[in-house]
Amino acid sequence: VKTEDLISALSRGVEPAERPRWRMNLAVTLLVGLVVAVALVAIGLGVRPDIGAARMPVMMKALFSALAAAVILPVAVQLMKPGRPLGWRIGAIVLFAGVCAIATLVALMGEEPSERMNAWMGGGVPWCVVLIPVLAVPVAALLTWFMRAFAPTRITLAGAAIGALSGGIGAMAYAMYCPTDSVAFVTTWYALAIAVCAALGAVIGSKFLRW
Amino acid sequence: MADEAALRALLLKGLAGDEAAHRAFLTEAAALLRAFFRARLRGRNEDAEDLVQETLVALHTRRESYDPNYPLTAWLYAIARYRLIDFLRRAKHRNHASLDGVDIGETDPDYEASDAKRDVATLLDKLPEKQRTAIRLVKLEEKSVREAADQTGLSESDIKISIHRGLKTLMRLMGQEQTT
Numbered sequence: 382v383k384t385e386d387l388i389s390a391l392s393r394g395v396e397p398a399e400r401p402r403w404r405m406n407l408a409v410t411l412l413v414g415l416v417v418a419v420a421l422v423a424i425g426l427g428v429r430p431d432i433g434a435a436r437m438p439v440m441m442k443a444l445f446s447a448l449a450a451a452v453i454l455p456v457a458v459q460l461m462k463p464g465r466p467l468g469w470r471i472g473a474i475v476l477f478a479g480v481c482a483i484a485t486l487v488a489l490m491g492e493e494p495s496e497r498m499n500a501w502m503g504g505g506v507p508w509c510v511v512l513i514p515v516l517a518v519p520v521a522a523l524l525t526w527f528m529r530a531f532a533p534t535r536i537t538l539a540g541a542a543i544g545a546l547s548g549g550i551g552a553m554a555y556a557m558y559c560p561t562d563s564v565a566f567v568t569t570w571y572a573l574a575i576a577v578c579a580a581l582g583a584v585i586g587s588k589f590l591r592w
Numbered sequence: 593m594a595d596e597a598a599l600r601a602l603l604l605k606g607l608a609g610d611e612a613a614h615r616a617f618l619t620e621a622a623a624l625l626r627a628f629f630r631a632r633l634r635g636r637n638e639d640a641e642d643l644v645q646e647t648l649v650a651l652h653t654r655r656e657s658y659d660p661n662y663p664l665t666a667w668l669y670a671i672a673r674y675r676l677i678d679f680l681r682r683a684k685h686r687n688h689a690s691l692d693g694v695d696i697g698e699t700d701p702d703y704e705a706s707d708a709k710r711d712v713a714t715l716l717d718k719l720p721e722k723q724r725t726a727i728r729l730v731k732l733e734e735k736s737v738r739e740a741a742d743q744t745g746l747s748e749s750d751i752k753i754s755i756h757r758g759l760k761t762l763m764r765l766m767g768q769e770q771t772t
Contacts, residue, residue, distance in 0.1 A: 387645050387712060388618040390731040391652045392760075396611035396752065397655040460656045464670030532654040534674035591678070592764075 386530035403531070407458075410527045411450075411550060418554035421516055426558040435562065442556035442567055449575055450549025452477045457524075457542035463534040482569040488564040501569065503561035509552070511552025513574035514581060517544070521582060525589050536590040537583050544582020548575035600664040607655060618648055621668060628672050639679070642710055642766070647675045649763040653756065678767060715765045721756030726751045 422428065430438060455470040485501075492500045524543045533539040552571050559566075605613030624649050629640035650671050658667050662685055706751045716724055729740040730751065 384622055384641065384645055385619075385649070387648060388615060388622060390727075392606075392611055392615035392618055393731055393734060394737060395606060395609060395611050395614045398607045401656055462659055462667075463654075463674070464666030464668070465659070465662050466666075532650070532657040532671060532674075534670040536674075547661065 410523050414523050415550050417519040418516045418551050422554045422558050428557050429560055434473050437557050438562035443553045445567055446549050446552035450546055453542060453545045453549060457546050460533055460535055460539040460542050461528050461531045463532050481572045485565045487566045500563040501565050503566045507570040509555055509559060509570050510574045510577060513548055513551045513555050514546050516548035516554050517578045520550045521547035525586055529590060529592060533590050537585040539590055540586030541579040541583035543586050545579035548578030596665050603664060621651060622648060625672055643675055643679055646763060646766040647672050649759055650675060653759045715762060716765045718765055719758050719761055726754035727758045730755055
């Protein structure tokens, strides 16, 4: 087949292209992912028993996670379609990470030296680094499926963005279970868990984004 | 060769359903792509032509991914670069394919269409029957969607969806073909 013939075949009887309603679909995808993650926490981990009394810290942690997701979202949206610049959107993520680091230091400074380690590590192994990525899997799968319908051309970065975004959503759900409320713990380990999700997304997610 | 603004106008008209504009867009895009791939695959014009065809199908089936708020050439070359990287990745798995001369270089002024290495027509046979029939009737035998629907007993939207899916499958097959 000559290229001209292919062009004729492709253009023959072309229909008006549908403008994909991606904003609505993306919002629904994220919402469904969040609901699934919350359900997983409720069934698999169990909501922390003092959720009534601890409403405030739980809200703060969920808000922190939502903020992380919100900072990553613009980058993910840009990577969804070919040839769109990232620009300031990367800067926003860097800024967010910087603020996390500073907040961690400030919060630890405010603790008694004997309490610092406890406040930072949450008095044990920070399981969230493992559990948040697990909770992120359903959202990540949905987002990957969603993004494949478009034409991501930088698939490693796109995979990382999907991973990080899913990590943020997973962390929102995880906040309902997480028994540790210290600021330094959240700004360190939640952020790290999201970074782990990004790394996994870059390695694994990109395999599924090929088209 | 058309500039950014002209090319963009053609694509936008094509997106609105203007067949002639869409054809003109693909023709102009083919010339740009040919120069792009030949500059990067020096001396492998058949491979370059394979990539031109593959990318044209990609541009066509993913055309709704173009956002008018961004430059058209950025969109077009992002897809071209992606197809090239995908091609090189496959070539690497193939081992014996030399990656020599694959580099960013001067644009090849000579962009005559040569024959592509593979024949898209033979790939059609690998499609599921419904998609193959839809593409053959509408795209090759120049029937209208209505006629194709009548002839096959499928609904019109079924025909359209089959064509769209078939073209996407075809693009994937075009990629796999190069690895064999």
